[in-house]
Amino acid sequence: xxxxTQPNSMESNEEEPVHLPCNHSTISGTDYIHWYRQLPxxxxxxxxxxxxxxxxxxxxxLAIAEDRxxxxxxxxxxxxxxxxxxxxxxxxxxxxxxxxxxGTMLLVSP
Amino acid sequence: SQTIHQWPATLVQPVGSxxxxxxxxxxxxxxxxxxxxxxxxxxxQLLFYSVGIGQISSEVPQNLSASRPQDRQFILSxxxxxxxxxxxxxxxxxxxxxxxxxxxxxxxLTVV
Numbered sequence: 001x002x003x004x005t006q007p008n009s010m011e012s013n014e015e016e017p018v019h020l021p022c023n024h025s026t027i028s029g030t031d032y033i034h035w036y037r038q039l040p041x042x043x044x045x046x047x048x049x050x051x052x053x054x055x056x057x058x059x060x061x062l063a064i065a066e067d068r069x070x071x072x073x074x075x076x077x078x079x080x081x082x083x084x085x086x087x088x089x090x091x092x093x094x095x096x097x098x099x100x101x102x103g104t105m106l107l108v109s110p
Numbered sequence: 111s112q113t114i115h116q117w118p119a120t121l122v123q124p125v126g127s128x129x130x131x132x133x134x135x136x137x138x139x140x141x142x143x144x145x146x147x148x149x150x151x152x153x154x155q156l157l158f159y160s161v162g163i164g165q166i167s168s169e170v171p172q173n174l175s176a177s178r179p180q181d182r183q184f185i186l187s188x189x190x191x192x193x194x195x196x197x198x199x200x201x202x203x204x205x206x207x208x209x210x211x212x213x214x215x216x217x218x219l220t221v222v
Contacts, residue, residue, distance in 0.1 A: 036211075043200045043213030044154065097144065097169075098211055100154035 004088045009105040012078045020073040020104055022088030027068050030092045035062065035073045036100075037084040044087065044100070047073065083108045112137035116201045116214030123221055129174075129188040131217050133201030136182065141203040143184040144211065145176055148198040160184060196221045 005023040012018045024033065035047040048055055048062045050071075055062040061074040075082055087103040113136045123129060135141050145157040156169045158176035166176050173192055177185045184201060201214040 034210075038154075041198075041216075041218075043202070043216050044211070046210035046212070049210070097156055097159055099156065100146075102153055 004090060004101055006086075006088050006101065006104045008102065009107065011107045011109065012075075014080060014108055014110050015077050018075040018078045018082070018106065018108075020075075020086050020088075020106065021070065022072070023070045024088070024090055025069045027090055028092065031090040032092070033062065033064060033068075033071050034087075034089040034091055034098070035060070036087045036089065036098075037082075038087070038103070039081075039084045047086070049091075078106075078108045080108050080110065082106060112203070112212065114201060114203055114212055114214045116217060118217060119215065120218045121220070123191050123219065125193055125221055126190050129186070129191055129195070129219070131186040131199055131201075131219075133184045133186075133214055134182055135184075135203045138203070139181060141182065143178065144202040144204070145184065145186050146200040146202065146213075148200065150197065152197075154200070158186070191221045193221050195219065 032049050032051050034049040036044040037047050038044045048057055048060050050062045050064055054064060063072045083106055085103040085105050087100050089098055091098060115134045142161050144159045146154045147157050148154050157174060159167050160178040163178055163181055173195060174186060174188050196219055199217045199219055202211045204211045
């Protein structure tokens with residue numbers, strides 16, 4: 001799987017938008033961009049995924065650069081419950097496994 | 111709806127003792143099943159995955175083994191635990207129709 005680069009940590013205030021960046025300059029044409037998050041002492045939770053177009057769901061939005069070499073996970077209004085480690089992962093299809101990196105630890109202050 | 115069950119939630123075992131962790135999935139058939147481990151302060155490491163009954167792929171050579179005796183049951187085992195086997199063990203399932211994995215609630219294993 002192609003590698004992703006994320007900041008080690010980010011901070012946000014409650015009710016403010018959060019933009020979590022991910023660089024994946026070696027992404028291939030068949031790689032999907034996945035985001036998961038892991039709350040303390042829990043298993044990872046699927047957040048969103050996309051291929052080329054921007055995606056929205058009830059949890060977040062995913063903005064994908066036109067050249068697909070970077071993407072941004074957007075939490076529109078951070079809550080204290082959003083404090084977690086966020087993982088950006090490339091996966092080339094439903095047949096391949098998920099490889100987790102170190103992710104970004106998001107800290108949310110009241 | 112699909113659910114994944116993993117037990118026990120916590121486990122303390124002496125060095126040299128055997129281990130058996132069970133994971134079951136409900137509400138789906140032919141799932142891909144995965145075992146991950148997260149050591150303290152470390153990332154998630156894929157240990158085993160299975161695409162069908164009796165089919166096991168090992169990602170990392172170690173003191174552990176996995177089995178899939180039934181379509182929706184995945185078992186992680188060890189004959190003799192080491193201190194280095196301590197960690198947070200997570201089972202997950204996925205299928206080819208969508209790209210998301212669903213993780214269980216995990217087992218925190220402490221080997222003493």
